[in-house]
Structure formats: C-alpha cells, structure tokens
Amino acid sequence: MKNEILILPGDGIGPEVINEAVKVIQLLKKKKLINSVIRYAKIGGNAIEKVGLPLPTDTLKAAKSSRAILLGAVGGKKWDNIKDFKKRPEYGLLKLRKSLKFFANLRNTIFYPQLLSSSIKSEILSNVNIMIVRELSQGIYFGKPRGVVYNEYFLRYGFNSSNLDEKAIRRIGIIAFELAKKRKKQLCSVDKANVIEVSMLWRKIITELSNSYPDVRVTHLYIDNAAMQLILSPNIFDVIVTGNMFGDILSDEAANLTGSIGMLPSASINSIGQGLFEPCHGSAPDIANKGVANPIATILSVSMMLHYSLQKPLLSKFLNVAIINVLKKGFRTADINYTGKNLVSTKEMGNLIIEEFEKLI
Structure with missing residues (x-):
C-alpha cells in the first residue's frame, strides 16, 4: 500500500460534500499532522459518462494501492434505465468493495442533543x-x-x-x-x-x-x-x-x-488495514449543485478514516468535537434546520467546521 488517500467524488451531491471533507485532509497536511498524498479518480455515473464503465480499471488500480478511500455517493435517476446491472453506477461500488475484500462495514449512530431534530x-x-457492524462481502x-x-x-x-x-x-x-x-x-x-x-x-x-x-x-x-x-x-x-x-x-x-441521514458516516475495512469511508446517504440528485447538502456525514467519515486507517485517534476525536461545537453554536444545513435560524450552505458548514478544528489542533 502507498501512503495515499484516494478521493472518489462520485455523483449528485457527492462532489459537493467531498469538497468540504477534503478541506480537513488538506488542513492536516498543511499542519504536517499527516503526510498522505491525495489522488482523485472516477466512479459510478460520472465514470460511465466519461469511459462507459462504473468502475474504470485505473480507478480500481489506484484503490488497491491506496491506504484509504473517501467516497461521495454514486447513482441517480439519469442511469436508472440501464438494464444491465454491471453497467449501473451502483455496481461500481459493489465491485470496489468486493475487489478490495472489504468485509466489515461500521456505521456509528450518535444522537446529538444539540439538534433535537x-x-x-x-x-x-x-x-x-x-x-x-454489517457483513459486507457475502x-x-x-x-x-x-x-x-x-x-x-x-x-x-x-x-x-x-x-x-x-x-x-x-x-x-x-x-x-x-x-x-x-x-x-x-x-x-x-x-x-x-x-x-x-x-x-x-x-x-x-x-x-x-x-x-x-x-x-x-x-x-x-x-x-x-x-x-x-x-x-x-x-x-x-x-x-x-x-x-x-x-x-x-x-x-x-x-x-x-434526525437526518446526513449525519451518518460509514467505514468499510479489510484484513490489511485499508478502508473505504463514505457517508450513508445517497447521491440525492434532486438537490445537487444547490449548496444545501449536509457535509457532516462525509466529514465524520474522514474522522473514521483518521481513526481506523491513518491511526490518528486523537485527531479523529478533535474533529468530532469541532462538529459538536459548530452544532452548539446553532449552525444548520437545511436537512437539520428546524428553527429557520442560522441556515448555512454546504460550503459554509464545511468552513465553520474547519475553523473549529483548526483551533483544536
């Protein structure tokens, strides 16, 4: 394995939430707290549009050599009429999991009292x-x-x-x-x-x-x-x-x-320490490119990456605290905003979390 983090933005809101999560990785690199190389590749519908396959050979090769993979989401109505399952966006994700022998999926559900949503x-x-803990390989x-x-x-x-x-x-x-x-x-x-x-x-x-x-x-x-x-x-x-x-x-x-699937991170791991980290939510194409998607699940997925793949549990803890601090201040994306106050965009939420995280590290 190379000391690389492979970024797979995917489809729909995937690129938007991934952009905010990558800010965390870039900050840690800037602070010299991690030295991983960031690489990008295509998967899902985006890959179908570019090369005709949901998991291109180059993407799979890069994934196999990476220490950790960060995924946005795949799929959307645009590709729902594809009859051959092996040519659908979702197949790219299933093939990736199977090819890298990810056998355990960890999804941590935590109630945030700050939300009360x-x-x-x-x-x-x-x-x-x-x-x-979900069996993932069979x-x-x-x-x-x-x-x-x-x-x-x-x-x-x-x-x-x-x-x-x-x-x-x-x-x-x-x-x-x-x-x-x-x-x-x-x-x-x-x-x-x-x-x-x-x-x-x-x-x-x-x-x-x-x-x-x-x-x-x-x-x-x-x-x-x-x-x-x-x-x-x-x-x-x-x-x-x-x-x-x-x-x-x-x-x-x-x-x-x-209160929202936009708060749930996910980690899939194999026996050699590689991990695939992704939010539990889908690609939500109906809200793509509107700046309303919640990036917290994806940022929490980076927290799981720090803990399980990069062996940085303290940084993982600090990132979790940064998210809680932002929620305590009342900032909300649309899916968790039940008061109508302090509504922020995808990008603004990402920036707020970065500001809090930088104070802690």
Whole structure:
C-alpha cells in the first residue's frame, strides 16, 4: 500500500460534500499532522459518462494501492434505465468493495442533543450511541444464482440467492465482539433464524463465538423485532452485528435517531488495514449543485478514516468535537434546520467546521 488517500467524488451531491471533507485532509497536511498524498479518480455515473464503465480499471488500480478511500455517493435517476446491472453506477461500488475484500462495514449512530431534530422524543434518545457492524462481502447482494427470467407461464420471474459461509460469519463476528469489549460489553446479533437457513447458521456461529467472549453479553433478535426496538428503545443497543441486507436496512433506519441521514458516516475495512469511508446517504440528485447538502456525514467519515486507517485517534476525536461545537453554536444545513435560524450552505458548514478544528489542533 502507498501512503495515499484516494478521493472518489462520485455523483449528485457527492462532489459537493467531498469538497468540504477534503478541506480537513488538506488542513492536516498543511499542519504536517499527516503526510498522505491525495489522488482523485472516477466512479459510478460520472465514470460511465466519461469511459462507459462504473468502475474504470485505473480507478480500481489506484484503490488497491491506496491506504484509504473517501467516497461521495454514486447513482441517480439519469442511469436508472440501464438494464444491465454491471453497467449501473451502483455496481461500481459493489465491485470496489468486493475487489478490495472489504468485509466489515461500521456505521456509528450518535444522537446529538444539540439538534433535537429527530421525530423521536429526546428522552428516548438520550445517550444513544450505536455501532452497527454489517457483513459486507457475502449475502443476498452478491449471492448467485440471480437474475430475471420468464417462467413456464411466460411470466417474469426474479430471483436472488443469499449465501454466507462459516468463515465470513466468524470473521465479522470477531470484529463485532472485539468492538463490544471496548464499549459497553453488550452485543446484539440480528437475523431471521426462524425461517431462513442462512440465518440459522449465522445464529449458531455467533453463539459459538460468544464462548470466547464471556465478558460480552450477547442477545439475539429477529430483524423485524430489531427494527421496531431500534425506534422504540434505541438505548438497549450498543453494538449490533448482522448480515449485508439487514445491516443496510437497519443502519438507514437508524438515521431517524439523528434526525437526518446526513449525519451518518460509514467505514468499510479489510484484513490489511485499508478502508473505504463514505457517508450513508445517497447521491440525492434532486438537490445537487444547490449548496444545501449536509457535509457532516462525509466529514465524520474522514474522522473514521483518521481513526481506523491513518491511526490518528486523537485527531479523529478533535474533529468530532469541532462538529459538536459548530452544532452548539446553532449552525444548520437545511436537512437539520428546524428553527429557520442560522441556515448555512454546504460550503459554509464545511468552513465553520474547519475553523473549529483548526483551533483544536
């Protein structure tokens, strides 16, 4: 691996939020607190427009040699009519994850009392800090066979397979248990073991792993109950571990706990220390180039990069504090502005966070 950070702006609001996040990296380079080289490449719809592929060979090559990757978002209505999935923007992201063998996705949901913008009562959200650990390399998104065909009645028939092997389950389980050990020592495993064989194997292996972590209290919930409890009683959760599709759903649902998906960062990691860091939100093409997108999730993704890939936990902490300080002062982008006051643009929010961050470092 080279000491490089690869920037993939992507589509829609991706370039806008990435611009603000890159300011953080540039400030750290200027202060000589990191010495990483910044490189840019194309992915998703932007890459399709330029070279006809959602993940160009040059982009994949640069990603494989980088220590960390920062992604904006991919996709948009412009490419929704592409029938071949391998030519769609989203395929570029899935291929990137699979090619670099990112097997664990970490999504940290934190309630910011400064916002009080969630539709859920603040007393329920008090002290909510949930880490969702999602198996990223297998499951229904990658399983085969898959496709759409005509059946014997000449009706269209769609099918996907959910495949998980023991190695993948044990690997993601260990990540989750190790995180739980460093937090509140409680882990909730989410599955659908009452009806799905893949989930039956999942629960069996997680239970076996728990024997090696006697200090971690393990609970098991079916996905439907977990989704309900995440909204009704989020404080019962600390670390959640689950498969690819369930993790995708739960982590997006958890956005409601913060009031906006624009507040949720994400980290995908592999076994050699590389990381893909991205906001949980999509490309939101309807608000692209209007200066209203929230860059905080992307900046928080840089914070996760500092912690997990660049081994700079103190800088990560300072960046988190800088964001909290800006929120305490009342500044808001449109998605988290419920008072009508102190409304700022994407760029202005980025600049405000940079000002606070520079005071701390």
